[in-house]
Amino acid sequence: MEPSRDLWKLLNAEVLRFLSELDPYGLTPGAPDGAPADEYDSEATTIASILLKDGTVTAEQLDAVWQKWFGERLTVVVGSKQVNTLISELTSLGQRRH
Numbered sequence: 428m429e430p431s432r433d434l435w436k437l438l439n440a441e442v443l444r445f446l447s448e449l450d451p452y453g454l455t456p457g458a459p460d461g462a463p464a465d466e467y468d469s470e471a472t473t474i475a476s477i478l479l480k481d482g483t484v485t486a487e488q489l490d491a492v493w494q495k496w497f498g499e500r501l502t503v504v505v506g507s508k509q510v511n512t513l514i515s516e517l518t519s520l521g522q523r524r525h
Contacts, residue, residue, distance in 0.1 A: 435475070435479065438478060442517065443465065443467060443468055443471035445513060445516050445517060445520075446467035446470060447464070449509065449513055451493075451501065452504070454466050469496060474488075474489070474492055477521075478517060478518075478521035481521065482522050483517075483518045483521050483522070484514060484517050484518060484521065485514070486511070486514060489502075489510060489514070490502055
């Protein structure tokens with residue numbers, strides 16, 4: 428497997444972990460009575476692509492991803508404070524990989 432593919436998989440898995448921990452809709456991904464562990468994978472894939480390209484992600488980009496998949500902005504769902512925390516965590520990931 429190419430190193431870049433390994434990097435992509437690792438980055439995507441870490442983004443998915445952060446989104447699952449945030450769990451904006453209380454779906455408890457991976458829990459016995461929860462949603463599948465990869466519940467937020469589509470969103471994670473898009474966000475990981477942004478991070479791989481730019482090394483960072485903005486609130487506007489996260490809102491756009493959420494708008495596409497859920498029809499509402501992430502900042503509306505979880506609030507600005509949690510979005511800003513997520514941005515810090517994701518940017519840290521992106522800068523380590525970039």
